[in-house]
Amino acid sequence: MNLFENIKIFIEIVDSGSFTQAAENLQIHRPAVTKALQQLEQESGVRLLQRTTRRINLTSEGEEFYRRSKPLLAQADDLLESFAPHRPLHGQLRVDMPIAFARLIVVPRLPEFYQAHPDLEIILSSSDLRRDMLRDGLDCVLRMGTLDDGDYVAKSLGDIKMSTCASPGYLAKYGVPRTLDDLRHHQGVNWINSSSRQVMPWVFQTATGSEEISLPGKLILDNSEVYISAGIAGLGLLQGMNFFLQPYIDNGQLVEVLPNFPCPHRRLSLLYPHRHLSHKVRVFAQWLEGLVEGLR
Incomplete structure (x- = not known):
């Protein structure tokens, strides 16, 4: 049991980025954190962390130990859950x-999740940039659309409706596109994939299948909040998740266009970094599936 406890402390050091924060998160004294790491390094016979006055870094052995030990603890936790399935979720996600x-x-629906699971602490980072699950110590990641190859398992949560729209001012100036051929006379606010650094194509459903189009534009973005602002400002057409655009369509700041050429739905997936799905991630995934179902 001491070995498992020491591994748990080591993982917390890496995930939190400091000995002090790890001690605070685990509610133990800081010397106990240092001692746990020393014992673990003695047991393994290798140095796992390089420590400086400002930060800690994983050694190559430490990276491998972290990668293999995190799913090991998840499996141990899930083993206990299998014999006590009604035990409340606890710890961090x-x-x-x-x-x-x-x-x-x-976030608007989290109160109901916490009502069902009051002992679980969620550390939620929201970003339109691609995160590295291993490096950032994440249990799971939500991703839209086509997935890159990677060291993860992807669980589909459902499909998200997409819409194409523009501001009334933009349409008054450039006209309302009726066909895909009309797009030659229009500009788009383009979106760039933060991993590949490639500008994403515009996709439309036609009678013969989906068609990808490269739309010219003077602005390329990788932040969804700024993306909306650019569309409202009249800088070009937008194509994005309907639930995100619909409130602005409802209040008249944006107008949906090309209804006869809808953008195909995009897949929402939950990614986790190993083949064993922990109980916490499984429960959270089931809850997310319910939220996605409500968007249809």
């Missing part, structure tokens, strides 16, 4: 998701 999904869908 570290998750990253797109800004719009966090702000509009997840």
Whole structure:
């Protein structure tokens, strides 16, 4: 049991980024954190962390130990859960998701999740940039659309409706596109994939299948909040998640266009970094599936 406790403390040091924060998160004294790491390094026979006055860094052995030990603890926790399935969730869940999904869908509904699981602490980072699960110590990540190859398992949570729209001012100036051929005379606010640094194509459903179009534009963004602002300012057409755009369509700041050429729905997936799905992530995933179902 001391070995498992020491591994748990080591993982917390890495995830939190400091000995002091790890002690605070685990509610133990800081010397106990230092002692746990020393014992673990003695047991393994290698140095796991390089410590300086300002930060800690994983050694190459430490990275491998972290990668293999985190799912090991998750499996141990899940083993206990299998014999006590009604035991309340506890500890921390570290998750990253797109800004719009966090702000509009997840955070407003979190009170009901906490009512069911009051002992679980969620560390939620929201970013439209791709995060590295291992490096950032994340338990799971939400991603939209096509997934890159990576060391993770992806669980589909459902499909998200997409919309194409523009501001009334933009449409008054450039006209309302009726066909895909009309887009030659229009500009788009383009979106860039933060990982590949490639500008994402515009996708439309036609009678013969989906069609990808590169739309010219003077602005390329990677932040959803700024993306909306650019569309409202009349800088070009927008194409994005309907639940994000619909409030602005309802209040007249944006107008939906090309209804006969809808953008295909995009897949929302939950990614986790190993083949064993922990009980905490499983419960959270089931809750998220319910939220996505409500968007249809």
